[in-house]
Amino acid sequence: MSIEVDHISYTYMAHTSLENKALEDVSFRVDKGEFVALIGHTGSGKSTLAEHLNGLLHPDEGCVRVDGVDLKGKDRAAKEARGKVGMVFQYPEHQLFAETIYEDIAFGPRNQGKSPEEVDAAVRSAMAFVDLDYDVFASRSPFQLSGGQMRRVAIAGVVAMEPDYLIMDEPSAGLDPVSRDNIFSQLMKIFHKRQMGVILITHSMEEAAQYADRLLVMSGGKLHLDGPARDIFTHDRETLEKLSMDVPESVKLADELRQQGLSLKGTPLTEAELIRAIERAKGWKAC
Amino acid sequence: MLTEITLGQYYPGESVVHHLDPRTKILGVLFYMVMVFLANSPLSYGLLIAFLIAATALAKLPPGLLLKSIKPLWIIILLTLVLHFFTDPGEVLWHWKVFTITKEGIIMGIKMSLRLVLLLLVSSLMTFTTSPIVLTDGIESLLRPFKRVGVPAHELAMMMTIALRFIPTLLEETDRIMKAQMSRGADFSSGNIVQRAKNLLPILIPLFISSFRRADELALAMEARCYHGGEGRTRMHELVYQKRDGAAAFILVLLFAVLVFLRWGMPA
Ligand SMILES: Nc1ncnc2c1ncn2[C@@H]1O[C@H](COP(=O)(O)OP(=O)(O)OP(=O)(O)O)[C@@H](O)[C@H]1O
Ligand SMILES: [Mg+2]
Numbered sequence: 001m002s003i004e005v006d007h008i009s010y011t012y013m014a015h016t017s018l019e020n021k022a023l024e025d026v027s028f029r030v031d032k033g034e035f036v037a038l039i040g041h042t043g044s045g046k047s048t049l050a051e052h053l054n055g056l057l058h059p060d061e062g063c064v065r066v067d068g069v070d071l072k073g074k075d076r077a078a079k080e081a082r083g084k085v086g087m088v089f090q091y092p093e094h095q096l097f098a099e100t101i102y103e104d105i106a107f108g109p110r111n112q113g114k115s116p117e118e119v120d121a122a123v124r125s126a127m128a129f130v131d132l133d134y135d136v137f138a139s140r141s142p143f144q145l146s147g148g149q150m151r152r153v154a155i156a157g158v159v160a161m162e163p164d165y166l167i168m169d170e171p172s173a174g175l176d177p178v179s180r181d182n183i184f185s186q187l188m189k190i191f192h193k194r195q196m197g198v199i200l201i202t203h204s205m206e207e208a209a210q211y212a213d214r215l216l217v218m219s220g221g222k223l224h225l226d227g228p229a230r231d232i233f234t235h236d237r238e239t240l241e242k243l244s245m246d247v248p249e250s251v252k253l254a255d256e257l258r259q260q261g262l263s264l265k266g267t268p269l270t271e272a273e274l275i276r277a278i279e280r281a282k283g284w285k286a287c
Numbered sequence: 288m289l290t291e292i293t294l295g296q297y298y299p300g301e302s303v304v305h306h307l308d309p310r311t312k313i314l315g316v317l318f319y320m321v322m323v324f325l326a327n328s329p330l331s332y333g334l335l336i337a338f339l340i341a342a343t344a345l346a347k348l349p350p351g352l353l354l355k356s357i358k359p360l361w362i363i364i365l366l367t368l369v370l371h372f373f374t375d376p377g378e379v380l381w382h383w384k385v386f387t388i389t390k391e392g393i394i395m396g397i398k399m400s401l402r403l404v405l406l407l408l409v410s411s412l413m414t415f416t417t418s419p420i421v422l423t424d425g426i427e428s429l430l431r432p433f434k435r436v437g438v439p440a441h442e443l444a445m446m447m448t449i450a451l452r453f454i455p456t457l458l459e460e461t462d463r464i465m466k467a468q469m470s471r472g473a474d475f476s477s478g479n480i481v482q483r484a485k486n487l488l489p490i491l492i493p494l495f496i497s498s499f500r501r502a503d504e505l506a507l508a509m510e511a512r513c514y515h516g517g518e519g520r521t522r523m524h525e526l527v528y529q530k531r532d533g534a535a536a537f538i539l540v541l542l543f544a545v546l547v548f549l550r551w552g553m554p555a
Contacts, residue, residue, distance in 0.1 A: 056466045087470040094460075095467040097492040107489065111472025143496065157471060 001032040001067055003053055003085070003165055003197060008062035010048060022048040023059070024221045032164060033195040037208035037229070040218030041244050046201045047090060049218070050167050053199070054085035066165070083112065086163030090170050092154030096142040101132070101153050104142050108161040126160035129186050148179045155183065159190070165197040172207065184211060209233060209248040209269035219243040234267040250274040296356070298415045303531055304346035305416045309425025311532040312413045318539055319409045322546050323402050331549045332401060338542055339408055346416050356411035357404060364400045371396030419451040428526050441517025449505070457498065464493050 010023040022045045030036050040046050051057040052064050055071035055078070064071045069081035089095065098104035102123055109122045127134050130152035142153050155171060168187075172180040188211065191198050199216075202208055208215060208229060215232050217225035217240065224243060225232055232240070233247050240247065250268045254277065258264055264281050268274035279285075299305075304312075319335075326332050343353055357364070377391030414422070427444030434440050465475070468489045475486055 051466065054470050056470060083472065085470075087467075089463065089467045089470075092467065094497055095464050095489075095493050097468075097489045107468075107473075108471035111474070161471065 001164070001197075002029050003199075004029045004065040004068075005049075005052070006062050006065065008052060008059035008064060010052065010057060010059050012048075014060070022221050023052070025062070026218075026221075026223045027062075028216060028223060028226050030165070030197050030199060032197045034214065035191060035198045035212050036200070036214045036216060037212035038199055038201045038216045038218065039203070039205070039208050039245060042203075044218040045221040046218055047169055048221075050087065050169055050199070050201060053165070053167055054087050055082040056087075083161075084164040086158040086161050086166045088155050088158045088166070088168040088171055090173070092158075092171075093147060093150035096150060096154060099141060100139050101127075101142050101145075102138040104153060105157045105160050108157055112161060122160040122162065123156075126156040129159050129190060130156045131182050131186065132156065148175050151175060152179070152183070162194075163196065165199070166191075167199045167201070169201045170203065171200070172202070172204070187211075205233075205246050205248045206250075206270075209250075217243065217245065230267055230269060233269065296411070296414050297418045298348060298352065299418075300347055300416065302345060302347045302416070304342060304412075306529075306531065307416075307535055308526055308528055308532045309417050309421045310429055310526060311528070311535050312417055313422070313425050313429060315535060315539055316409050316413050318543070320406055322543055323405050323409075325543075325546050325550060327550055331546050332398075334542060334545060335405060338538075339405065339412070342412060346412065348412075348415055352415065353408055353411055356415075357407055360403070360407060364403050367403060368396040368400045371399055420448060423447045423451070424522075424524070424526060441520070445517070453501070456501075457494070460497055461490065461494055464490050 005026055005028050007025050007027050008023055009021070009025055012018075012020040012022050026045075026049060038046050038049070048057065052059055052071075053066075055064070058072050066081040066084055069077050071078055071082055096104050098107065105123045105126055106119050109119045114122065123138075124134055127137065132149070132152055137149075137153075142150060145153065151171070151174075155168075158166070171183060175183070184207070187198070190196065200207070200212060212229055215225065215227065215229045216223060217232065217236075225236055225239060227236075233251055237247055246252075248269060250271055250273065254264050254268050254274060257278070262278070262281050264277050266273075266277060268277045307315075319338075323335060326335055343350075372388050372392045373386055375389055375392035375395050377389035379387050380390055380393070381388040417425075423444045426447070427440050430438055430440035430443065469475075473486065473489055475483070475490075477483075478486065
């Protein structure tokens with residue numbers, strides 16, 4: 001059970017003067033139950049890659065398979081496979097359209113042909129997922145919400161389809177820290193509960209380090225690194241720098257402390273890990 | 288997808304034709320159109336075609352690109368041809384039941400469709416070699432004298448510029464929203480007409496909302512940068528006629544003189 005990306009290439013506006021090679025020979029696989037972060041600087045092809053993973057774009061070369069089914073096909077199986085991959089676009093709040101929040105979230109499940117009861121249940125649990133109170137918000141217009149609330153409605157619209165794989169394109173961009181944490185803690189909860197495959201596209205190394213087990217690093221349409229987050233932030237720092245990317249703040253702080261003479265061990269990927277490492281180095285007892 | 292539609296069909300380049308002043312090109316195209324209607328002999332049409340071929344070669348456009356611009360109108364051209372073939376009175380060449388083809392009909396049909404093709408080609412030549420923004424600059428500059436009689440030259444040009452600027456953005460946005468709704472299982476290609484129109488709502492509503500938002504933001508941004516209409520506004524790129532504009536004008540006037548001579552000056 002996995003998404004397999006097999007040597008795909010994609011060119012925007014092929015055969016015109018504006019030709020733009022956005023993906024070049026990209027291969028990797030993401031299994032169900034895996035949490036992967038896709039990072040890369042602006043214009044490196046992350047969103048283009050994401051659109052290949054649920055069949056919105058088809059590669060010029062190579063193929064994308066979901067649970068073994070090539071997404072390129074026109075048959076039922078291919079359609080079903082595409083439906084297994086949920087996609088939260090960059091700035092998803094720009095795609096809201098319905099009169100009420102309920103209707104907007106129900107759009108996806110209804111298109112899947114679920115019964116009204118199933119739709120209702122899906123909407124309720126999706127709203128709980130993004131922390132929107134059903135009784136307060138269900139009948140409100142999505143256009144009376146703040147940007148962050150709209151974002152949550154849009155995310156709920158995708159979660160309500162109960163996808164096996166979830167791709168999120170910078171879901172936290174422009175959100176306040178509290179909503180961001182909320183979304184991620186809920187995401188981790190259903191990730192563990194449903195054992196989905198999650199691909200998180202992000203510009204925040206902290207987010208990538210904190211939530212993902214594995215990193216995919218892109219630059220110029222190519223996949224440069226693919227491996228456990230800790231390995232990459234430990235051993236591939238030069239490559240990251242060359243691709244104009246950074247390491248998490250906690251890793252940088254650990255470096256500073258080491259230069260100051262503190263003998264810290266390992267690569268602390270999160271604040272909590274850094275605190276523990278300092279405590280250990282200083283011989284303090286954790287309380 | 289949608290974003291691959293070429294717009295304004297500008298074909299970037301560095302040729303003499305590209306660098307001509309937009310005003311020269313606009314007036315030149317109008318002038319050429321007059322000449323197309325002036326021409327009445329095979330020789331004068333030949334000259335007009337030769338001029339067009341020479342200009343296309345000077346512009347270094349790939350062969351065939353210009354011809355593609357005929358495509359959207361080929362039905363009309365064909366219709367012109369056929370209608371003239373069958374309806375014009377004159378010396379009958381061929382007759383079958385109610386259908387008759389006359390010699391005059393054939394000549395007229397070819398002449399009319401040739402005129403259409405020439406008009407189409409010369410205006411395409413202009414849009415291929417002039418970026419839309421430069422073109423609006425030229426139009427604004429040409430319309431300026433008419434301000435006194437109430438033509439809002441600057442406003443018209445500004446509106447055109449903004450529209451041109453935002454067409455690609457809107458197409459991109461449409462593309463994105465379509466993809467987003469498709470990934471939520473939206474279906475745009477099945478059902479009857481009413482159903483299909485309804486299926487478009489998830490695209491149209493977000494598109495309208497974002498257009499209004501954009502318009503709002505743009506107005507605000509323009510005001511924040513002290514935009515207050517065309518009065519007393521200077522520009523970064525002033526349009527200045529160059530020598531090559533003079534040369535182009537000279538060639539056109541020469542062509543005009545020859546055509547006039549061919550039409551009226553030839554001894555009968
Ligand atoms: N619809 C399109 N038409 C033409 N070129 C495009 C289109 N979308 C993206 N591109 C180009 O493809 C390349 C990759 O774009 P993509 O959107 O995948 O980048 P990204 O990694 O998602 O960037 P960001 O972090 O800014 O979202 C860029 O060079 C971009 O200009
Ligand atoms: Mg992107």
